[in-house]
Amino acid sequence: MNRGIRSSQVRVIGSGGEQIGIMLIEEALRAAAEESLDLVEVSPDAKPPVCKIMDFGKYKYELTKKKQEAKRKQKSTQIKEIKVRPKTDDHDLETKVNHIEKFISKNDKVKITMVFRGREFMLQEQANAILDKITAMTAGFAVVDQAPKFEGRFITMLLGPK
Secondary structure: OHHHOOOOEEEEEOOOOOEEEEEEHHHHHHHHHHOOOEEEEEEOOOOOOEEEEEOHHHHHHHHHHHHHHHHHOOOOOOEEEEEEOOOOOHHHHHHHHHHHHHHHHOOOEEEEEEEOOHHHHHOHHHHHHHHHHHHHHOOOOEEEEEEEEEEOOEEEEEEEEO
């Protein structure tokens, strides 16, 4: 901006968007000062660099407004976690599936964690059967994003909205 521009010649664009042409940096700064505006380097990689005559404060303000608008329109998804055990009963599973349905209806992803304690680690067949049962019960509204995988004393599976 203004005196911070290091190039000797620049291509200048006027405050109305019209192209003024290639001129020396001193002439461009003088033209910007006549309009009581700033000379802002828009494209420093071009040959010669492109500078625009504009109000820099107003330009920065508009950029922050655009960033805020983009952030507002951004969708946010969270990962909710449901923990089950190898000996979880059917009624408890139905309750947990109802929670999963509630989370997925809000466009969140659900991480199902099968927790093994002590000797329960030997019940891996039962654990896989429970995870398959959960997958079957949620097939109407959810899809498996990440297949069940072992992580130490846990098996994790990720469900997402259909």
